[in-house]
Amino acid sequence: MASRAAFQIIENCLTCEFRENRLFCNLPPDALQALQSIKSSSVYPKGTMLCLEGQPSRGIYVLCTGKAKLSTMSAEGRSIILRIAEPGEVLGLTAVVSGVPYESTAETLEPTQANFIPQREFLRFLEEHAEVGMKVAQQLTHNCHCAYQEIRSLGLSSSVTEKVAKLILAWAEHPLELSQTKPGEIPIRVTLTQEEIAQFVGTSRETVSRTLGDFRRKGWLRVKGATWWITNRAELAKIVTT
Amino acid sequence: MASRAAFQIIENCLTCEFRENRLFCNLPPDALQALQSIKSSSVYPKGTMLCLEGQPSRGIYVLCTGKAKLSTMSAEGRSIILRIAEPGEVLGLTAVVSGVPYESTAETLEPTQANFIPQREFLRFLEEHAEVGMKVAQQLTHNCHCAYQEIRSLGLSSSVTEKVAKLILAWAEHPLELSQTKPGEIPIRVTLTQEEIAQFVGTSRETVSRTLGDFRRKGWLRVKGATWWITNRAELAKIVTT
DNA sequence: TGCTGGCTGTGATCTTGATCACGGGAGTGA
DNA sequence: TCACTCCCGTGATCAAGATCACAGCCAGCA
Numbered sequence: 001m002a003s004r005a006a007f008q009i010i011e012n013c014l015t016c017e018f019r020e021n022r023l024f025c026n027l028p029p030d031a032l033q034a035l036q037s038i039k040s041s042s043v044y045p046k047g048t049m050l051c052l053e054g055q056p057s058r059g060i061y062v063l064c065t066g067k068a069k070l071s072t073m074s075a076e077g078r079s080i081i082l083r084i085a086e087p088g089e090v091l092g093l094t095a096v097v098s099g100v101p102y103e104s105t106a107e108t109l110e111p112t113q114a115n116f117i118p119q120r121e122f123l124r125f126l127e128e129h130a131e132v133g134m135k136v137a138q139q140l141t142h143n144c145h146c147a148y149q150e151i152r153s154l155g156l157s158s159s160v161t162e163k164v165a166k167l168i169l170a171w172a173e174h175p176l177e178l179s180q181t182k183p184g185e186i187p188i189r190v191t192l193t194q195e196e197i198a199q200f201v202g203t204s205r206e207t208v209s210r211t212l213g214d215f216r217r218k219g220w221l222r223v224k225g226a227t228w229w230i231t232n233r234a235e236l237a238k239i240v241t242t
Numbered sequence: 243m244a245s246r247a248a249f250q251i252i253e254n255c256l257t258c259e260f261r262e263n264r265l266f267c268n269l270p271p272d273a274l275q276a277l278q279s280i281k282s283s284s285v286y287p288k289g290t291m292l293c294l295e296g297q298p299s300r301g302i303y304v305l306c307t308g309k310a311k312l313s314t315m316s317a318e319g320r321s322i323i324l325r326i327a328e329p330g331e332v333l334g335l336t337a338v339v340s341g342v343p344y345e346s347t348a349e350t351l352e353p354t355q356a357n358f359i360p361q362r363e364f365l366r367f368l369e370e371h372a373e374v375g376m377k378v379a380q381q382l383t384h385n386c387h388c389a390y391q392e393i394r395s396l397g398l399s400s401s402v403t404e405k406v407a408k409l410i411l412a413w414a415e416h417p418l419e420l421s422q423t424k425p426g427e428i429p430i431r432v433t434l435t436q437e438e439i440a441q442f443v444g445t446s447r448e449t450v451s452r453t454l455g456d457f458r459r460k461g462w463l464r465v466k467g468a469t470w471w472i473t474n475r476a477e478l479a480k481i482v483t484t
Numbered sequence: 485t486g487c488t489g490g491c492t493g494t495g496a497t498c499t500t501g502a503t504c505a506c507g508g509g510a511g512t513g514a
Numbered sequence: 515t516c517a518c519t520c521c522c523g524t525g526a527t528c529a530a531g532a533t534c535a536c537a538g539c540c541a542g543c544a
Contacts, residue, residue: 072390072393072394073398074394074398074399076398078398079398080393080394080397080398082390082393094383094386094387097376097379097380097383098379098380098383103386103387103390104390126376127372130369130372130375133372133375133376133378133379134339134368134375136375136379137339137340137375137378137379137382138339138340140379140382140383140385140386141336141339141340141382142340143382143386144336144345144382144385144386144389145336145345147386147389147390147392147393148314148324148345148346148389150389150393151314151322151324151389151392151393151396152314152316152322154393154396154397154444155322155396155444156315156316156318156320156321156322157316158532159500159501160500160501193520193521193522194521194522195521195522202396202397203501203502204501204502204503205521205522206501206502206503206504206522206523206524207500207501207502209521209522209523209524210501210523210524212522213522213523213524401530401531402530402531435490435491435492436491436492437490437491437492445531445532446531446532446533447491447492448492448493448494448531448532448533448534449530449531449532451491451492451493451494452493452494452531454492454493455492455493455494
């Protein structure tokens with residue numbers, strides 16, 4: 001289960017090899033330099049709560065590696081997953097920008113490196129580097145976009161089967177790189193439990209289990225631990241468009 | 243049905259009496275002056291489509307008076323309402339900021355005055371007036387906030403009854419000012435049809451009809467055309483918290 | 485005056501998926 | 515090695531709400 005490669009730590013934003021592909025990190029050199037001096041980088045184990053819904057905002061987190069699930073709860077304690085944040089994304093931005101409590105809970109799904117920037121320092125940084133404002137806007141836009149996707153999924157997809165298929169196909173956009181892959185099979189890494197998938201698509205755990213069982217029985221999917229293989233993408237896609 | 247008062251037109255942002263209470267309009271004088279020179283103000287009749295989902299973005303609209311419903315469609319043509327935009331809000335911001343097509347359709351629900359600002363001019367304006375970036379961020383934050391609310395409503399509320407009650411109570415936050423109001427009754431103006439309410443809460447028109455009928459029969463609600471009276475707010479609230 | 489089209493009320497039926505209940509397997513720590 | 519705790523699979527039951535079908539109402543209009 002542990003990854004074979006040692007966990008890679010990114011020391012310095014300026015020399016980070018991923019910087020250019022990432023939503024928030026690709027800043028002009030002077031801004032990066034300033035960012036470097038106010039951030040504090042840490043590695044958090046799986047299951048760490050970076051932000052807690054309803055807590056006063058302390059600052060933002062920029063994900064360097066790993067993933068975090070953002071979720072929100074109802075008064076009764078039921079919860080729903082808003083989205084999975086990827087490296088390069090900023091967490092807690094809405095709270096810090098508008099000076100309100102965190103609007104969602106962020107929990108790491110894997111060991112995750114993140115840069116924390118305290119609220120005051122970040123706001124000052126924002127004032128001094130106006131170009132960063134645009135990046136902030138883009139991250140917020142991305143949040144909105146994901147939220148709208150989720151709304152479409154919850155409100156417009158007719159059946160749970162369709163929603164689950166849609167989710168799996170979305171994952172298939174970023175397939176795993178494996179040496180021993182049969183042609184036509186798409187390997188993906190699934191870090192969510194069935195319970196969490198259920199929270200993502202707004203249904204119950206049992207229904208997800210049944211749906212996945214269905215897909216497997218039809219030969220559209222193979223599951224082994226956290227690694228899944230999509231064995232018939234076309235059929236899955238057919239469900240979604242219907 | 244027509245309002246007795248003549249439709250009030252706001253000529254000038256600098257002298258606009260509502261400016262201070264509004265999300266986007268309360269800008270520093272020099273920014274306002276610049277805005278004044280690039281905006282073009284119009285009054286649109288009810289039912290005008292200001293933005294169309296999927297169309298390339300041409301610019302943004304700032305609502306001065308009136309309301310607009312923002313909706314999005316699935317591939318099959320079913321549609322869902324994302325939120326109702328109020329005066330002071332900016333429409334089409336995500337599209338213009340990220341340079342992508344409009345993400346939702348905006349349709350006026352009443353005769354509506356709005357300031358249109360073309361994309362290029364707005365982006366230039368944004369560069370030259372860094373303070374505005376913060377307003378943009380706040381509007382985007384608001385969009386996110388509403389989207390998350392909607393997700394909670396769609397994914398976490400157990401019953402349709404609850405969602406409808408929640409919606410009505412949200413409207414009750416901005417009651418109508420009427421001369422002949424009985425004490426304890428909250429008059430509200432409802433510009434949505436039952437079909438649209440159904441799209442808002444993610445259910446069918448018939449179910450909304452039945453639910454409202456239920457509320458009326460229980461004496462919690464009185465309906466006359468577009469004016470409704472909430473006659474028992476406490477009972478409605480009871481449903482929501484359960 | 486009557487007609488037309490959009491909105492609303494309501495009955496009957498049928499499907500989906502929630503919920504309860506239980507067993508089984510895999511990892512983990514004492 | 516044995517509990518113990520998470521996950522996952524699956525059966526049975528049941529209710530909420532989608533869908534179809536139709537009728538009434540009202541405003542606007544010729």
